[in-house]
Amino acid sequence: MNLYYMTSNTATKDTSEKVNRLITLFSKIFIALIIFSSFTSNIILFYNSAKTLHRLWPCSASNIVSRFDKRIECIKKHLPGTGLVGYVSNRAPMEFALTAYILSPLFLGVKKYDRPPHFVEDRSKDYDFIIENSINHKDIIFKNRAQYVKLVDCANGVRLYQNRKMKK
Amino acid sequence: MIFGLLAPTLIAIICALLLLSLLAPAQAKDSFPIMLRVFISMGMGLGISSCLLFLCLVFSPLSKNTLVISELSLIATLIICLYLKLRACPGKMIDLRAARLPTKRRADLFISVSFFITLTLSLMAFILLVGTNPHGEWDAIAIWNLKARFIFRSGINWEMVFSNHIAHPDYPLLIPLSIVRLWTYVGKETAIVPPLISGLFVFGTVGLLVTGITIAKGRRQEYLGGMVLLAIPFFFKLGTFLYADVPYAFYLLATIILLHIYGRPAGKESSFLIMAGITASLAAWTKNEELLFMVAIIVVFLITRVLWRKPVAKEITLFMLGSLPVTSVIIYFKMAFAVENDLISGVNPGHILARLTDLSRYMTILDFFVKRIIDFGDWNILPLVLFVYLIFMVFFMPRDNYTEAVFPALTVIVMAAGYFFVYVAFSPYDLLWHLNTSLERLIIQLTPIILFTYFLIIPNTSKFLAAKK
Numbered sequence: 001m002n003l004y005y006m007t008s009n010t011a012t013k014d015t016s017e018k019v020n021r022l023i024t025l026f027s028k029i030f031i032a033l034i035i036f037s038s039f040t041s042n043i044i045l046f047y048n049s050a051k052t053l054h055r056l057w058p059c060s061a062s063n064i065v066s067r068f069d070k071r072i073e074c075i076k077k078h079l080p081g082t083g084l085v086g087y088v089s090n091r092a093p094m095e096f097a098l099t100a101y102i103l104s105p106l107f108l109g110v111k112k113y114d115r116p117p118h119f120v121e122d123r124s125k126d127y128d129f130i131i132e133n134s135i136n137h138k139d140i141i142f143k144n145r146a147q148y149v150k151l152v153d154c155a156n157g158v159r160l161y162q163n164r165k166m167k168k
Numbered sequence: 169m170i171f172g173l174l175a176p177t178l179i180a181i182i183c184a185l186l187l188l189s190l191l192a193p194a195q196a197k198d199s200f201p202i203m204l205r206v207f208i209s210m211g212m213g214l215g216i217s218s219c220l221l222f223l224c225l226v227f228s229p230l231s232k233n234t235l236v237i238s239e240l241s242l243i244a245t246l247i248i249c250l251y252l253k254l255r256a257c258p259g260k261m262i263d264l265r266a267a268r269l270p271t272k273r274r275a276d277l278f279i280s281v282s283f284f285i286t287l288t289l290s291l292m293a294f295i296l297l298v299g300t301n302p303h304g305e306w307d308a309i310a311i312w313n314l315k316a317r318f319i320f321r322s323g324i325n326w327e328m329v330f331s332n333h334i335a336h337p338d339y340p341l342l343i344p345l346s347i348v349r350l351w352t353y354v355g356k357e358t359a360i361v362p363p364l365i366s367g368l369f370v371f372g373t374v375g376l377l378v379t380g381i382t383i384a385k386g387r388r389q390e391y392l393g394g395m396v397l398l399a400i401p402f403f404f405k406l407g408t409f410l411y412a413d414v415p416y417a418f419y420l421l422a423t424i425i426l427l428h429i430y431g432r433p434a435g436k437e438s439s440f441l442i443m444a445g446i447t448a449s450l451a452a453w454t455k456n457e458e459l460l461f462m463v464a465i466i467v468v469f470l471i472t473r474v475l476w477r478k479p480v481a482k483e484i485t486l487f488m489l490g491s492l493p494v495t496s497v498i499i500y501f502k503m504a505f506a507v508e509n510d511l512i513s514g515v516n517p518g519h520i521l522a523r524l525t526d527l528s529r530y531m532t533i534l535d536f537f538v539k540r541i542i543d544f545g546d547w548n549i550l551p552l553v554l555f556v557y558l559i560f561m562v563f564f565m566p567r568d569n570y571t572e573a574v575f576p577a578l579t580v581i582v583m584a585a586g587y588f589f590v591y592v593a594f595s596p597y598d599l600l601w602h603l604n605t606s607l608e609r610l611i612i613q614l615t616p617i618i619l620f621t622y623f624l625i626i627p628n629t630s631k632f633l634a635a636k637k
Contacts, residue, residue, distance in 0.1 A: 023564055030557040031392065035282045037550050038395035042289040045401050049296035063359075065303045082325070084333065097310035100334075101303070104317040105325075107333035 068098040075160040086130035132159040176353040180213030186246035193437040204379040210372040215450035218345035283391035298363035308410035315344035342454045369415040370407035380425035413609045419451035421616040445490020464582040576621040
């Protein structure tokens with residue numbers, strides 16, 4: 001039997017009123033808690049977003065893509081517009097995605113990049129160019145490939161190697 | 169620039185609005201009000217226009233002229249069809265007015281104001297977040313926006329986007345092509361476009377939930393539903409940073425609402441099944457694995473109709489008929505371009521059997537699920553509040569509430585079972601890693617439907633407050 005639809009035929013008026021009062025109270029608490037948690041959640045979200053406000057100006061130089069674009073700026077003009085180049089890195093996997101995003105429609109050749117280890121060069125292929133993206137400018141992680149010569153060193157860990165065969 | 173972006177966005181929405189008006193029963197102003205049509209059109213318009221752009225790309229190189237001509241032709245065709253429909257039924261004008269809603273009480277006003285304050289805060293947070301990070305996060309940069317850039321920058325070689333050197337080359341193209349479409353209209357790549365699309369889906373989903381609950385339950389309840397959804401930071405961030413899970417959630421919710429309208433005594437119009445078929449197929453055009461949703465809907469149709477001893481063939485046929493145009497595009501896309509899916513490539517019956525009989529996989533998934541559901545998405549106290557209120561109200565709920573909620577609840581259960589099966593039988597990855605990177609997002613996909621179901625089940629709180637007086 002549904003208490004909500006309880007009428008005077010099935011229960012005393014007092015009991016019905018008590019039940020209704022209890023439901024009303026519970027409903028009010030329910031609504032208040034939803035409003036409270038929604039407010040707090042959105043205020044926290046807004047506060048956290050506002051903390052990044054200083055990065056809005058100038059917008060073009062502040063976001064992660066623009067910052068990474070600057071990092072690899074010096075190799076961009078040496079690369080072809082399309083085709084496939086190798087990529088080797090010991091940095092975060094996200095930087096593979098960023099490199100591919102910035103250089104598109106140039107493909108980056110990798111074995112795997114989404115989980116450690118982040119050493120991603122696909123050695124089964126012979127590329128015209130290989131991009132090295134290492135943690136710092138001293139850390140040279142690309143080696144053992146005699147046919148490649150260093151073309152550009154951006155002095156921030158980013159280097160571009162070119163295949164000798166192609167250079168000829 | 170702003171006009172250049174708004175005009176094509178409006179064209180897409182108007183196109184979907186015309187289609188919905190063409191399909192909607194002539195006297196459906198109460199069961200299918202204009203606000204619901206507008207919110208559905210926000211996603212449907214983007215979906216249809218991306219399908220159209222895909223077909224344009226297949227037959228000719230990417231060009232603004234081709235795009236404009238094809239879209240205007242579609243709008244002209246829809247207007248002619250709508251005119252013919254109106255002429256055929258002169259007495260049944262399609263009423264575009266909103267359904268008349270009950271007068272607001274003070275308490276309703278308080279909840280409405282609270283909702284709009286929350287919405288404003290969300291909107292400001294959205295602007296700040298996309299302002300500092302307009303390209304989105306991992307999925308947006310590694311998949312969706314990357315594909316959009318490839319297609320836009322490659323010109324006639326756009327098919328290169330299906331190369332194995334891009335993550336998930338088999339994923340459908342609704343989001344990338346929606347971005348490419350707006351870039352084509354503007355004539356250049358602009359970072360505003362991905363946030364514009366993410367905003368349409370995030371706030372469109374909130375609007376859809378609010379209007380869906382309004383139709384089902386009336387005032388007060390709907391704004392509570394919207395506030396709960398806006399209080400889930402993970403939903404908001406996923407949507408803002410253009411993860412496809414929120415657009416997908418949008419299409420799931422639209423389908424469930426349309427099927428709910430169909431299921432109501434006043435809405436027994438086959439056209440709602442066709443509309444639901446369209447939105448469900450657009451979900452499949454958004455993400456790869458989401459063909460599961462189509463199967464889930466058909467399974468739920470079969471279960472509910474067998475239980476209630478009603479014929480099912482007609483309903484499934486109409487639903488499939490609605491999904492046919494977009495499904496045909498997806499099938500062509502899969503056959504002509506897409507490479508194998510990473511979950512099913514290399515899988516054979518032996519692998520599946522071995523995984524299915526490995527009990528440790530079941531335990532890992534259940535253990536992970538229980539742990540994550542507790543601290544999922546920084547929900548704060550909301551799950552507890554919703555759960556306690558539901559338990560308390562179980563004794564006071566009319567039976568109709570349960571009946572109305574059967575279809576969406578079963579859909580969620582079948583979908584969850586489907587995801588579970590995929591994890592157990594198909595996942596070729598390290599299971600913990602796979603769960604860690606995907607489970608929360610799968611829950612977010614189902615969250616709007618879960619909330620819709622929840623607010624269908626609980627009685628309308630305004631009735632209690634009114635009863636006191």
